[in-house]
Amino acid sequence: MKKKLVLIGNGMAGVNCIEQILKLDQNRYDITIFGSEPHPNYNRILLSSVLAGDADMNDFVINS
Numbered sequence: 001m002k003k004k005l006v007l008i009g010n011g012m013a014g015v016n017c018i019e020q021i022l023k024l025d026q027n028r029y030d031i032t033i034f035g036s037e038p039h040p041n042y043n044r045i046l047l048s049s050v051l052a053g054d055a056d057m058n059d060f061v062i063n064s
Contacts, residue, residue, distance in 0.1 A: 002030040010035025
């Protein structure tokens with residue numbers, strides 16, 4: 001039986017942690033992510049570049 005793992009928030013750090021856990025064992029947890037953002041998970045560090053027009057939206061989306 002899988003253990004349940006819940007992540008509150010759709011931020012870069014939390015989702016990266018989930019990705020690392022999945023790399024170790026994809027079948028150990030039943031994962032649920034709760035987030036109130038209407039947008040997919042994105043790299044906030046690149047947000048300034050996107051707003052300045054130096055990068056495209058697709059360049060900073062991490063997980064659609």
